[in-house]
Amino acid sequence: MLRIQPFRRLWIVLGAASFGDWLGLLATALFAASQVQGSTAQGAAFGGVTAIRLLPALVLGPVAGVFADRFDRRWTMVICDLLRFVLFASIPLYALSGAAGGLVVGWALIATFLIESLTLLWIPAKEAAVPNLIPRARLEAANQLTLITTYGLTPVAAAIGLAVLDRGVRGAVGGDLPSWAEPAQLALWFNSLSRLATALVVAFGIKEISEAQRGEAERAEQSMFRQFSEGWKYIGQTPLVRGLVLGIFGAFAGGGIVVGTAKFFANSLGAGDAAFSLLFGAIFVGLALGIGLGPMVVKEMSRRRWFGMSIVLASAAVMTLAFAIHLSMAIVGAVLVGAGAGMAFLAGTTLLGGEVADEVRGRVFAVVQIGTRLVLILAIGLSSVLVGVGGSRKLEIADLGLSISSTRLLLLAAGAAGIFAGISAFGQMDDKKGVPVLADLWGSIRGRPLMPAEPFVSAGLFVVFEGGEGAGKSTQLTALAERLRGQGCDVVVTREPGATGVGRRIRSLVLDTSGDDAPSPRAEALLYAADRAHHVATVVRPALVRGGVVISDRYVDSSLAYQGAGRTLPVDEVSWLSSWATGGLKPDLVVLLDVEPHTGLSRVASRNTGTDRLEAESIAFHERVRYAFLDLAAADPKRYLVLDASRPVDEISKLVVRRVEEMLGKPGGIVHPRPAQGPDTSVQPELSDAELVTMEHKT
Ligand SMILES: Nc1ncnc2c1ncn2[C@@H]1O[C@H](COP(=O)(O)OP(=O)(O)OP(=O)(O)O)[C@@H](O)[C@H]1O
């Protein structure tokens, strides 16, 4: 990541600025408190400066994003940072001028308000600019790095820095410090200079921010009001963004309730004051784990799904907190809350950066940024009031004295609301509709996420003949095709491998015995999959779309049986490969002609056409193939017609024709074995999860 120069520069200055901001946050509040006497006044000064940071969101919130989209983001960032440089420096400077403590606090409040207002303009500009500096595929790693730096490393470094500064400076001068050397003042100077440094680096070192910003002509033409209303329209009408916003707000509301009730919750565990800090620490550890390790765990999982699932995880963990009867349970719950929240934060930021168009990105980031602040304040405020008012109640149920505290009820409600928000967000954003969620999660963790079926409407019927060597597939397939053609059906007879030009070349590669260069098992599996991909795309799908009956000599099951069971490659991997190759297309009917390998191979031998590479395999190999076919059929009996292939040809033929005519002849037209609308999610235990995915059919 850090090899990308503009990103590296931005990351370094942002790290320094973030360190300065955390120092500034602590220092401004401490500084204001140190300017007045008495605990009440000091408390008011400290709280006032902290609270005032939230105020600009209410005033400036609605228009902040328009700035980021309307004006050059680089210059928006530079001007905001220069002004912040001046404002941060003005606080200690004003104190040095000898003004009264009350006036200095007053100015600190005003300056903080102005600084926060500028921050509201600066953040959407920065957030919207980052995705343009790096390739999309690296956006998540970039966000990981930025989030860990901003919310993990720098706040800890700032707290340590302030403490070290305090001790160090006091130690050096032996107790009393001149006011300019007070650590809080020094921290403000540092904060001020870090903003100057950011402004200079962004202005002269990251010109790419301006170069990559699109939509200049459009920006100039539209009025600010129009841009503002269009931003809201975009958010309201785009399911992805709606889902993201809903999910993020839900998560922050839940988080706010956890924070608001944390003190009472810690007391309810009877674990003393230290429990409060422990629980907070646990949430932060969880956050770091979620952000740092989350992507490694879910690997290639759809980020949209991951986002919704993470919110559900965090909310479910909040619910478990309501039932925690011991500190250890609460700590596990708190780590999970943090992990879910961290993953949701990372996935959400990456989705916003990667999937929201550049032209509106600033406005979307602004809404999220401001909305989350407001939701958080409301949730913390309301929940603290409610737990205070609610207290603890005893409820008598069948002589059991149950203590129901309002803290736990609130946690329960927050968890439930969060789960609802997560599921709703998931529903709005899901990019793999119909693919089973847990199976997809499990598949992703193992490195093989399920794939959604390719959008496709079949008006035809797809019949596949499977079975070992010499089972009689070609014989039966020919008989069926003739019969259906006689009835006027559009029949396409095909086979794998070798139905296409590409396929014929692949067939000779995998089956020819003339060369001494036999493909390895994995290469063989890939070659069959390549033949299948081309076959499905150019022959099978087009015929099904126009309503034909496609009859194929072999399909996916042959790979599962021959390469999976026969060659002993992992069946789920072979299955995943085929699913990918076919876009999830499954046959409507598989006719499995089951025959003893000896019988089949002797039939093949009697054809006197020689043996190919697979026919020449051992009997044990063919036995494994046979039982793999039977297992597949047993796992999905509705889709299979299993016939004893040692019976006479005509007898078998009649049974096949009867079944196919049944499927074709129902008054509603072709009968597919799956629900007529929507993808198939039926489970085939012998197959990998990826095999669960199928196409959509029309009745
Ligand atoms: N039910 C049957 N009983 C006896 N012989 C049969 C039967 N079905 C087919 N045969 C004969 O067995 C031989 C192999 O048949 P066929 O080519 O149809 O099998 P296949 O499964 O397509 O073979 P391959 O695996 O090589 O593709 C042929 O000579 C065919 O006439």
Ligand SMILES: Cc1cn([C@H]2C[C@H](O)[C@@H](COP(=O)(O)O)O2)c(=O)[nH]c1=O
């Ligand atoms: C599709 C497919 C086929 N095979 C094997 C099975 C047979 O031995 C040959 C095909 O010959 P046939 O005479 O056309 O039946 O290929 C396989 O191993 N894997 C597959 O996916």
